[in-house]
Amino acid sequence: MRISEQKIEQIRSSVSIVDIISEFVQLRKRGKNYVGLCPFHNEKTPSFTVNEEKQIYHCFGCHSGGNVYKFLMEYDKISFVEAVQELADKTGIELELEKNISDEQQNELEELYELNNISARYFSDQLLVNNEGEAARKYFEERKLTLKTLRVFGLGYSLPANNSFISFAEEKKLDFNKLITLGLVGRSEKGRLYDRYPGRIIFPIFSPNGRVIAFAGRKLDERTPGGKYINSPETPIYIKGRTLYGLSHAKDEIRKKGMAIIVEGYMDLLALVQNEIKNVVAVSGTAFTEEQVQLLSRYTKNVTLLFDSDTAGINASMRSIEILLGQDFEIKIATLPKGEDPDSFVNNFGKIKFQENLDKAQNFLEYQTAYYESEGMFDDSGKTADAIRELVKPAALIKDELKRSLLIKTIAKKFNLREMLIEAELNKAIKNISTLESTQQRRTNIQQKTELSDAGNKDISTTLINLQTERDLIKLLFEGDVEVIKYIFDNLNFDDFKDERHQEIVKKVSAHFLQKENIEVSLLLDEFQDEKVELYLREILFDKHSISSKWEELLPDSQSEFKLFNYAVEVVNKMKINILENLIQQNLQKLEQAENEEEKFELIKLGNELKNERLNLLKETK
Structure with a gap:
């Protein structure tokens, strides 16, 4: 599918990148930027930065960055078309897709999604249709799950025979390398392929927008090798610490009720949903993470923790309280009678009793005080x-x-x-x-x-001063108005920039400016084929690399086009001085090697001209 460039830009320009990212990340204004904890790696100190004016983001920790489409693609693990579609839905802009045969080939992420989808249907069929799925059906019946629940959550079964899924995959001609990546198939040291989930019930795990991204397999028979659960490894479409089980089914109800119930396990969640308690998500065997909290904050800032009443559940509640408070959540903690979990309680006592228990939830201070009291910490x-x-x-x-x-x-x-x-x-x-x-x-x-300055070429004439001057000029191209941009391009050539990365950036900016008569940073970033250069440009725009202290005087409060134009003249002159100094040095080297007086005379004359030109520029720059 192809989307016209005009439509892509119309949708992008109709949203604020700050508003979109704020649905996933808690941002705080800092100067002209917004900062928050990066959703793409673990960090305690915010290094994730969003610039509303340029409509781009950049993380100084993991170097992730780009425009609003790139953010959605990376966060939700979706394709570019899906990211555009998501924003189109938000803005109410009708999206017209143009079919193109060459574009029909799915990208690698789409192939992984499709393989998971095919596999989920296969596991579901083994549970609901295959006679060999009787043991799994009996298990779910004993756990009081209805056929409707099994279908809604796509629950399945992997047959005990070690090669059942492999035989299916061979029949369907599925890509085994990708199945290995997804953790559906394993390969032994001797190269033998094997099913990873034989004899296990299967819980498909969905992304917030409802796509199958992973699986968890629970063994039915204690004699089955391996732990109680086997989970998918992290893949290009699945990061465990950023996933909440059941969120795709619960998000609308969470928004409607203005709060979410957080439980530990799959069966806890399924039992509650089956009893019409639908605003619930599960951390599913992982410690509650900051990334999960950031994900949940997209839908609510009010949560009730409902973990098991054993020591592990209490410790999980304590850890979760700290993470949630750090993200500005309102927290309550519900407790169940000893020996009960949400699954057993709601099935034994019903929805009304469960809701009564939920209504008695304590705030975090009451909960922690009660716990410390039970531990005898107030005895002396x-x-x-x-x-x-x-x-x-x-x-x-x-x-x-x-x-x-x-x-x-x-x-x-x-x-x-x-x-x-x-x-x-x-x-x-x-x-x-x-x-x-x-x-x-x-x-x-x-x-x-x-960090070493990876200058991009080995020209010894490129000094740190040259690099700073070149970076200042690049910065001016993005901060200045049309007059500033034209002045820079009228007075300098591409090859005046000695750093190869700077040359590439300036060439891209020039072509972009000639075409659009302005510079749209969020669009320009997509034009770079070399990811390292694109990253380097983002770092310049977000001031990671050394920039002249002059910017502190000019930006952000006292910025004016007049000041920026004057500064552009100053920096262009500085660049010309750098160029002249290099020419003077080269001329001196030639003078030392000159073999006759006539050649020496011409070189001395040229040297004096270069020095005079440099002197005039120095006077103008002061």
């Missing part, structure tokens, strides 16, 4: 002080000062202490967090400063 003054410090720590993660202040009052009143004491402990906790973040930021800065 030493333990009580430790418990209070533990209660204060999560409060340090709350960014809203009013909420923090109210929490201080609550803790002080509960333990009959002066607010000043609690506030002092809170400040210590905040300081500890700030110190940790500052240390991590310093490490990042040191790493960036110690």
Whole structure:
């Protein structure tokens, strides 16, 4: 399928990249940019930056970046066409797809999605149709799951015979290398292919937009080799820590009710949904991650944790509280009677009793206080002080000062202490967090400063001063108006830029400017074939590389086109001076090698002309 360039640009220009990314990432304004924790790698200090004016994003940690389409493609693991379609749906712009035979070939991601889809249908058929699926059907019947639930969530079964799925794949002529990538098939050290899920019930895992991205297989028979669960490995379309089981089915109900229930396991979720409790997602065997919280924040900022009442469940709740508070969530924690989990409770006592229990959910302070009390931490003054410090720590993660202040009052009143004491402990906790973040930021800065300047060519005339001047000129091409851009191109040639990356960037900008008479950064980035150059340009635009201190005077508050034009004249002159100094050095080398007086005379004359020209430019630049 092909979409016209005009339609792509119409859709892109009708949305704000800040608004779109804010659905996935909590962004805060910092200067002219917005910053937040990167959704593409784990980090404690925000390095993910979005520029609304240029409609691009860039992460200084993992180097991800691009325009709004690139973000959706990378975050949701979808194709370009799907990203355009998603934004078209948001904006209400009708999308017309032009068919083109050469474009009918699916890209690699699409092939992986299709293989998962075919496999999910196969597993479902083995459960619902094949006589050999009786054991799995009986298991689900004992767990009180209906046929409707099995169909809605695509549950399946992998037959016990080791080669059942492989035989199916051979019959359908599926790509075994891709099946291995997806974790549906394994290969032994001797090269033998084997099914990865024989004798297991299958839980397909869906992306937020409803595509099968992975599988989990639970064994029915304890004699089956391997652990209780076997999960898909991480693949180009699946990252475990960024997936919430059931979200594609629950997202509309979560939005409608304004809150989400978070449970641990697949069966917990299925039992609740079957009992008409649909605003529920499961972390499915992984510790609750910041990426999952960011994903959930797209739909709500209110959650109720409902984990098992055993030690593992309590520890999971404690960890989740900290992560959720750090992302500005409102949190409640529901508890179940000892020995119960959401699956057993709702099946034993019904929806009404379950809802009554949910209504009794505690806020995080009440929950943690009750836990510390059950652990005997309030039995003596030493333990009580430790418990209070533990209660204060999560409060340090709350960014809203009013909420923090109210929490201080609550803790002080509960333990009959002066607010000043609690506030002092809170400040210590905040300081500890700030110190940790500052240390991590310093490490990042040191790493960036110690990176070697990969200049892109080996011309010894390219000095750090030259590079900074060239970078300033590139920056001006994107910050200045039409007059600034024209002035730079009228006074310099492509080969005046000694760094090969700079040459490529300037050539692309020139062609783009001639075609559109302005520079659309978010479109221009897509024109680079070399990903390293595209990344390097993003780093210049987001000021990673050394830029003249002059920018601090010009941007962002005091920027004016007059100032930028004057600065452009200054930098162009500086570039010309650099060029002249190189020519003077080359001329001196030739003079040393000259063999006759006539040649020496001409070289001396040329050298004086170059020096005079340089002197005039130096006077203009001052």
